[in-house]
Amino acid sequence: xxxxxxIVVSQGTVQRRAIAKAITLLESTRADHRAQAxxxxxxxxxxxxxxxxxxxSGVPGVGKSTFIEALGLHLIEQGHRxxxxxxxxxxxxxxxxILGDKTRMEKLSMHEKAYIRPSPSSGTLGGVAEKTREAMxxxxxxxxxxxxxxTVGVGQSETAVQGMTDMFVLMQLPNxxxxxxxxxxxxxxxxxxxxxxxxxxxxxxxxxxxxMITSSLRLLxxxxxPNDPHSDKHWQPQVISLSALLGQGVDTFWKAVSEFQTLQxxxxxxxxxxxxxxxSWMWERIDAGLKQAxxxxxxxxxxxxxxxxxxxxxxxxxxxxxxxxxRTWNQR
Amino acid sequence: xxxxxxIVVSQGTVQRRAIAKAITLLESTRADHRAQAxxxxxxxxxxxxxxxxxxxSGVPGVGKSTFIEALGLHLIEQGHRxxxxxxxxxxxxxxxxILGDKTRMEKLSMHEKAYIRPSPSSGTLGGVAEKTREAMxxxxxxxxxxxxxxTVGVGQSETAVQGMTDMFVLMQLPNxxxxxxxxxxxxxxxxxxxxxxxxxxxxxxxxxxxxMITSSLRLLxxxxxPNDPHSDKHWQPQVISLSALLGQGVDTFWKAVSEFQTLQxxxxxxxxxxxxxxxSWMWERIDAGLKQAxxxxxxxxxxxxxxxxxxxxxxxxxxxxxxxxxRTWNQR
Numbered sequence: 280x281x282x283x284x285x286i287v288v289s290q291g292t293v294q295r296r297a298i299a300k301a302i303t304l305l306e307s308t309r310a311d312h313r314a315q316a317x318x319x320x321x322x323x324x325x326x327x328x329x330x331x332x333x334x335x336s337g338v339p340g341v342g343k344s345t346f347i348e349a350l351g352l353h354l355i356e357q358g359h360r361x362x363x364x365x366x367x368x369x370x371x372x373x374x375x376x377i378l379g380d381k382t383r384m385e386k387l388s389m390h391e392k393a394y395i396r397p398s399p400s401s402g403t404l405g406g407v408a409e410k411t412r413e414a415m416x417x418x419x420x421x422x423x424x425x426x427x428x429x430t431v432g433v434g435q436s437e438t439a440v441q442g443m444t445d446m447f448v449l450m451q452l453p454n455x456x457x458x459x460x461x462x463x464x465x466x467x468x469x470x471x472x473x474x475x476x477x478x479x480x481x482x483x484x485x486x487x488x489x490x491m492i493t494s495s496l497r498l499l500x501x502x503x504x505p506n507d508p509h510s511d512k513h514w515q516p517q518v519i520s521l522s523a524l525l526g527q528g529v530d531t532f533w534k535a536v537s538e539f540q541t542l543q544x545x546x547x548x549x550x551x552x553x554x555x556x557x558x559s560w561m562w563e564r565i566d567a568g569l570k571q572a573x574x575x576x577x578x579x580x581x582x583x584x585x586x587x588x589x590x591x592x593x594x595x596x597x598x599x600x601x602x603x604x605x606r607t608w609n610q611r
Numbered sequence: 612x613x614x615x616x617x618i619v620v621s622q623g624t625v626q627r628r629a630i631a632k633a634i635t636l637l638e639s640t641r642a643d644h645r646a647q648a649x650x651x652x653x654x655x656x657x658x659x660x661x662x663x664x665x666x667x668s669g670v671p672g673v674g675k676s677t678f679i680e681a682l683g684l685h686l687i688e689q690g691h692r693x694x695x696x697x698x699x700x701x702x703x704x705x706x707x708x709i710l711g712d713k714t715r716m717e718k719l720s721m722h723e724k725a726y727i728r729p730s731p732s733s734g735t736l737g738g739v740a741e742k743t744r745e746a747m748x749x750x751x752x753x754x755x756x757x758x759x760x761x762t763v764g765v766g767q768s769e770t771a772v773q774g775m776t777d778m779f780v781l782m783q784l785p786n787x788x789x790x791x792x793x794x795x796x797x798x799x800x801x802x803x804x805x806x807x808x809x810x811x812x813x814x815x816x817x818x819x820x821x822x823m824i825t826s827s828l829r830l831l832x833x834x835x836x837p838n839d840p841h842s843d844k845h846w847q848p849q850v851i852s853l854s855a856l857l858g859q860g861v862d863t864f865w866k867a868v869s870e871f872q873t874l875q876x877x878x879x880x881x882x883x884x885x886x887x888x889x890x891s892w893m894w895e896r897i898d899a900g901l902k903q904a905x906x907x908x909x910x911x912x913x914x915x916x917x918x919x920x921x922x923x924x925x926x927x928x929x930x931x932x933x934x935x936x937x938r939t940w941n942q943r
Binding site for chain 2: 313317320321324325327328409412413416462465553554557558560561562563564565566568569570572573586587590591593594595596597598599600601602604605608609
């Protein structure tokens with residue numbers, strides 16, 4: 280059986296092994312592997328795109344894995360197949376990992392209708408995000424119709440996850456100041472849905488947080504204008520309070536997700552977002568590739584240390600140094 | 612007299628004309644002008660760097676020009692020479708301009724110790740920012756010891772201005788919600804100093820805004836930890852309420868700026884920030900140059916439309932398209 284058929288057509292253990300093998304191939308840095316991976320991706324592409332891609336983010340301790348396990352099992356019960364991928368920016372920095380530990384979702388990871396894959400363990404955020412985007416396509420080709428991409432609220436990983444999913448969910452703890460942090464980091468405005476978890480611990484605090492975040496979203500202009508006759512055609516970010524631990528509110532959450540999908544599909548924004556994401560992704564990789572080639576060029580590498588030192592010492596204008604380096608590069 | 616001497620040594624009208632001519636040269640897109648401009652910049656560089664570079668931002672209507680006029684006249688009275696440059700992102704979009712109108716600062720613009728230059732009127736934000744950085748160096752070489760770079764709170768221009776100045780000041784109106792907008796846009800965390808203007812209209816509102824923004828800054832963790840024995844060595848962003856119209860509070864403002872400069876110089880952060888800015892600037896221009904060369908390459912231009920269409924149609928993975936285009940580019 281071809282690698283493509285093993286992913287698209289086969290089932291059970293054979294399929295799982297084929298998926299894992301394909302993702303390992305995608306993650307390889309060897310040039311011949313990369314050529315094979317590109318060929319495989321192109322062959323898989325007609326079978327992709329049919330899932331709902333859900334991004335979930337939140338600080339460590341907010342209860343992401345508990346929530347994803349509860350959500351995943353709920354969705355499987357309804358007949359879905361669920362893949363969970365992770366972007367863990369901490370793993371490439373520390374060598375360790377905040378996320379990516381399969382045992383965190385014990386029941387879900389053992390379920391035959393779920394596929395859980397930890398974060399690629401090395402590389403820049405851009406590189407890790409690229410591997411995850413490609414792994415998402417493999418999962419889609421294998422028939423997983425819900426793909427969850429999880430990330431921890433560190434650095435720019437939220438922007439990366441929002442840039443590859445159809446809906447971005449921000450998980451918050453029910454305490455004041457938390458929402459201000461999210462606004463500060465610009466992640467609140469990425470959110471299509473805000474989930475306040477751990478409502479079981481303090482229901483009053485959760486209700487207060489819900490009201491505060493709703494009013495923040497309104498002040499930030501992320502809620503539509505109620506006087507705008509078209510505002511019902513655009514999604515208004517919702518704030519939902521739930522308890523992942525007790526499994527309470529998961530159905531409400533999924534109802535909101537489904538409403539979002541229906542509305543965005545009807546107004547054309549669902550497909551538009553995906554097209555924009557693909558083009559941004561392409562240009563992001565081109566930028567990274569250009570910069571890498573530039574930095575590896577021997578003439579540039581020879582000239583760079585001295586020019587950098589001159590710029591730092593204030594002897595050479597930064598723009599002049601940039602032009603000199605670009606001239607060197609163009610004459611190579 | 613050489614162009615360099617006309618800028619560095621001459622005075623009065625001769626110097627003003629030399630500055631204007633140099634900046635016009637810097638703004639030219641002609642290749643031979645650019646070569647001359649680079650030569651001039653390199654010759655001027657030993658005479659630069661001795662000013663305090665002050666960034667000022669705020670939404671239209673906050674009273675920036677009234678404030679800068681009051682501040683500029685106050686500084687000239689104290690023996691300083693003041694240059695005011697502008698980055699107006701609106702001018703390149705609309706052809707018109709929110710800022711950049713000399714008549715806004717009537718007294719200051721007529722003063723012989725002040726030099727006011729409107730925003731370069733075309734190009735990308737990156738391009739406009741580059742011209743302004745270079746114009747700043749020309750003003751420094753001409754002996755202006757305070758260079759103010761003003762921008763209107765639109766798009767990413769605040770980040771550009773913060774990236775080229777020693778101190779970044781955010782001007783706010785005394786109404787609630789305004790600070791939340793600033794937090795949302797990530798501009799609050801860029802601020803070394805927040806000014807609440809128009810305290811003359813409603814002193815109570817200004818006091819409330821001052822308290823709210825101070826507490827927001829604290830919640831955002833931008834104020835130091837009072838229990839940290841080293842926290843007095845680092846600048847804590849201040850919030851100052853004033854009336855630019857009545858000229859009240861301008862001295863308090865300048866006192867805070869001077870404290871900032873003294874502290875940052877003592878702890879070494881003043882020079883470190885400038886060095887980092889220069890290197891970021893260099894890499895920003897390199898990135899822009901690489902992308903421009905890539906997009907202008909004939910082989911890339913030939914291949915790009917079809918690959919873009921395939922990516923949009925979902926027939927080609929974005930990363931595969933990026934790799935194909937980079938291969939084309941590398942084989943040119």
